[in-house]
Amino acid sequence: MRAPDALWRELADGVLLLSPTLEQPIAVLGPGVDAWDVLAEPVDITDLSAELARRYGIAPDEVRRDIEPVLAELARASLIVAVP
Amino acid sequence: VRATRAWELASAIASTSVLDRAEVLNEAPLSEDAWRHLVTMISTERLAGALADAVHSARLVVTEDQAHETQDLHRRAMATVLVRDRALLDVAGELRAHGISFVVLKGAAAAHLDYPAPALRSYGDVDLLIPGDRMDGARTLLEQRGGARLYPQRQDDFDRRFTKSVTVRMPDRVEIDLHRTLAAGPFGLTIDLEELGRAPEAFVIGGVELPALGRTRRFLHACYHATLGRGRSGLVPLCDVVATAPADERELHTVDALVRHWGAQVVVAHALDDAAATLGWESPVWLVRWRSEFFSDRRRERWLTAYRGPTRHARRLAFYSLEALPSVRERVAYGGALARSSVAARHAAQRVRRSAGLSSPAAE
Secondary structure, eight states, rough: BOOTTEEEEEEESSSEEEEETOOOOOETTTHHHHHHHTSSSSOOHHHHHHHHHHHSSSSSHHHHHEEEEEEHHHHHHHSBOOOO | HHHHHHHHHHHHHHHHHHOOOOOOOSSSOOOOOHHHHHHHHHHHTTTTTHHHHHHHHHHSOOOOHHHHHHHHHHHHHHHHHHHHHHHHHHHHHHHHTTOOOOEEESSHHHHTTTTGGGGOOOSEEEEOOGGGGGGHHHHHHHTTOEEEEOOSSSTTTTHTTTEEEEEOTTTSSSSEEEEEESSSSHHTTTTTTHHHHSEEEEEETEEEEEEOOHHHHHHHHHHHHHHSSSSSSHHHHHHHHHHHHHHSSSHHHHHHHHHHHTTTTTHHHHHHHHHHHHHOOOOOOHHHHHHHHOOOOOHHHHHHHHHOSSOOOHHHHHHHHHHHHHSSHHHEEEEEEEEHHHHHHHHHHHHHHHTTOOOOTOOO
């Protein structure tokens, strides 16, 4: 889920995100915006992929392939955290 | 003419955004020249959110390039805002750790409490209201973290007793304004600071709950900022006036008591009139009636003239501040501080002239 100390602003074409460890904000565009939306609550990768697949009308596996690198980048930037 | 047209269009963009009007502002995209003037005006007035809103909702017809530039402008403005929010959290944590109370003013508080979406409100610094007797402590904390005060204190206890605010620039160039009160000069000195801090609200950023002024106090702060801020009334302060205006007669009752106690009728009247004229705001009938019942106060009308116009009249503001102070003892202390800082400023100017080889005995 989103890190509690993440800061963000919604833009017309994406979301701008900042964490305590990032020097400057990063922009998340396209499907990453929906992922950020779903990540407001704790969710595992399977359910996240299923929800995004439902929104885009494509297969969950396909979504998962696309979204995994985005999640990895968000985790590296301390913008999302794993919850038990 | 182009600047005037850009100002009018920026006002209309601000108006449609804060008043959520559906009207379309133009029939065809602006020429390149007119667009450049508009972008400059939008940047100066910190209205990137309102412009993005107008373009996104098709209230402003633009070319594809202009739409992309709008997105870039908004993204840059929001990047600035996020860096300020992070600085706010850092400073808030530091102040709390040292037992210094504070209230967040304007900026982040307005964005989160008064606008439908925080991304509609831009800001460029961090503003905090600090109790007068903790001003020195708060400033010292920021200086210990590498901050540098922008303007020197007039005398040792001036910040604690009389100043409007102290600006500290942090190493990342974010400016933190520590406010003792809401306005410079006499109107800032007649605000009851204890009353100002009552009935606060809270908002959350980065998982941290932060205190803000209550809504009625935010409205009055917006009026002070719109009427007494430097230069002509900025569009963002006027939008803040509209966004925080009393929502019902119960809120108006609270505002009315504060306005009378602080002697702020002329400030609020000016802000309401300016918001109506500039943004085309049609306030509720009961608010219009309330404003029309304000009596004329010659002393405060006179005070107001020192704030308005292209340049502030610093000497008149200082003189009227003496009028506003409640006791002889405070007037003597304030007058003494002004005199000492005036002499110090003259000596500093002489040193600069000397070092530039410009001084002469006659000039000094």
